[in-house]
Amino acid sequence: MPLIDISDLHVRFGPVHAVRGVSLAVDEGEAFGIVGESGSGKSTVLRAICGLAPTSAGSIRIDGQTLTAPRPPAFYRRAQMVFQDPYASLHPRHTVDKVLSEPLAIHGFTDREARVERALNDVGLGQGFRFRFPHQLSGGQRQRVAVARALILEPKILLLDEPTSALDASIQAEVLNLLDRLRSERGLTYVLVSHDLAVVAHMCERLIVMQHGQTVEELTRAELQAHHAAQDYTRNLLAASEGFTRAAP
Amino acid sequence: MSTREWLLTEQPGSRRQARMGQTYRTWLAFRRNRLAMVGLGIVLALVLVALLAPWLAPQDPIVGGSLRTERLLAPSWQHPMGTDDQARDILSRIIHGSRITLLVVALVAVIATPIGLLVGTTAGYYGGWVDTVLMRITDIFLAFPRLILALAFVAALGPGIENAIIAIAITSWPPYARLARAETLTIRTADHIDAIRLQGAHSARIIWGHVVPLCLSSVIVRVTLDMAGIILTAAGLGFLGLGAQPPQPEWGAMIAGGRRFILDHWWVATMPGLAIFVVSLGFNFLGDGLRDVLDPKAHK
Structure with missing residues (x-):
């Protein structure tokens, strides 16, 4: 049984439909990545897990138990979050x-x-x-x-919302190594949100790619590293992460 | 290690050292502002004069001298600010009057600031109908002119400085509530509020421990700047005969007393007027200086 099991999650903020039917399952001890561009709803999925964003439809289960709103106090001892901007x-x-x-x-x-x-x-x-x-x-x-x-x-679960994107490149590596070490020492389960494919490839065994609030596709680390993407959007994302390449004359 | 180094260290060894170091840094920033130091000097002088009034005043503030020979004397070495129509030394009355002024300022600050903070942060933090209800109540209080409400109070409770203070306090909290609410609205969406919510903290802990400390500085600045207005309102009530009652040496009431001879004996109304002016100015300077130090948004 997966530790975190999200099925058909929808999140609406008034007229904005931020997350439209996302499903994912994360096993215990796994590091799971969510990749996408700004506004793709990837952070909202994290915030919905910990109760900071409202769940309008679908369910989130931890250890087979459906989460209720507001979250019971015991929940906060099982799952915690690290935010993007350490200055805020x-x-x-x-x-x-x-x-x-x-x-x-x-x-x-x-x-x-x-x-x-x-x-x-x-x-x-x-x-x-x-x-x-x-x-x-x-x-x-x-x-x-x-x-x-x-x-x-x-906690057993750590939700990481772009934990290194506000940091300098050299410090990014330090913090990522710290997170890696803590995970192996304590057997933590990570859900990592990032727009940086390199970070996700370094940290996560599996990932989903999101666009416009929906899952585009699910990949393993090996598939990501070998650029075996089935969808055009993912291939564009991979090409973009390679950096700028001049078109052949 | 000198005291200064101990205070300014980047690696404080205890909670107390961290807190005192922070206070010392604020003080260093405040000290650079010369006008603010002038304001602080005036306010400290007011406090000292009020504390030491019985020893500083050369003569009795209530019982005057000979009504035949010592009424309405011009300023002289014996009476540096002259005497009034009851042959009382005006300097002594002003020195004793500082106690009443300080009482008004202190009580209004102690009553109005917590009410304003509590209403504003609660409304801003919860939002929704709580916000609507609390802010409409605030609007109702804002709609009362201070003096008119004070008049109503005095009519109901009888004239006196205590009732004037209550009336001023009740009419001065709404601006603080609005300020605190506006600050809270920007703070409550901050990541560090989400973070403490994720630690399982209850709303009361978040409002008191996390929101209020961030609103406090701008509210303190506002209260300090309002002090001048509060002193003037108290003086206005005294002038109308609704605040402090004779023979209490309240500055506004003293001006009212001197009004009758303002052309022939100018010092009777001028001296308490000067006292009100200097103290109001002192609070304004202090407030401006505090804003520079405490309000992080004013820096840039």
Whole structure:
């Protein structure tokens, strides 16, 4: 049985039909990619899973249980999200310590000090960062804090919404390696949204390509790397990711 | 390690050090603004004068001297601001009057700011019908002119400085509510609010711990800038005889008392007028300086 099972998901924001009948299944321990251009509804699928976007039709099941709205508190200990922009996803007036200890306070953990220290070490930030404010951190350090926050409740599922697209190329690799390491250490399940095919090919075993709120096709990593795409849209996307090539004269 | 280095370190070792360092940085930014420092000086002077009024005032503010020989004396070394028609030293009355002014300012700030913040952030955060109901109530309060509502209050409760303060506070929170709501509308869609929602936080925790701290600075700036208006309203009520009652040395009431001899004995109305002017100006400078420091949007 797949860990995450989405069938025929529709999301409407008023007159805008953002997601039109997307189905996907993610097994435990797998990294699953969702690729598409801006406005294709890929982020909305993630937000629908964690309850930030309304589900207008279809169902989302985790471990065979259909999710209800609003999500029960236990849900947030199973699935967490990392946002795209680390400059917007940390509260500007809260120290790293406050950011990390608040979820623990909400869920009634008692050994907060030890957990905060461990979480900082796990994402490669030392204790020297613990009482800094976000404006005292670089983009990559902020995203590490965001990853630490997502993992501090020890979830099994991590939803990654373009976690590296706001970062410099060199720092992108650092954060991707961190995510890779954490997944293998903890057996996490990832759903990664990105417009960057290279990132998805690096991280994910399987992926779907989305356009206009619908699934265009589903590929495995091998198919992606061998450019075995069945649909024109995917082939264009692959060609675009190769970069600009001059047409033969 | 010097205190300054301890405060400005990039690697604070404790919550307290991080918080104090942040406060110190704000202070450093504030100190660069000369007008703001002037404003802070005036406001601190007001507080000091109010605290030390019985020791600073050269004479009794309520019981005057000889009504035959000491009425309406021009400013002199003995009476630096002259005397009024009851032969009372005007300087002493102004010094004691600073207590009433400070009371008005402090109570209005303490009553109106939390109401405005709470109504505004709640309306902005929930949206929908909560927003509609709260904002229409705010509109109703905004529709009352301050002085007229104060008149109604005073008619119902009797004249006095306390009722004037209540009336001013009740009519001054709606602008803060609107400001807080506007700020909340931009904050509530931020990723960090979504993030804390995903940690399972309840609305009360999000509003109090995450939205209010971000609205607070612009509301504080607005309250400080409004202080001048609040002092003037209190003085206006005093002038109309509805605020502080004689013989209380309230600045507005003192101007009203001096109105009758404004042509022959100018100092009786001018001196309290100057006091109102200086304190209002001080609050405006302070508010402008705070806006530069606290409001991140004003920087660019």
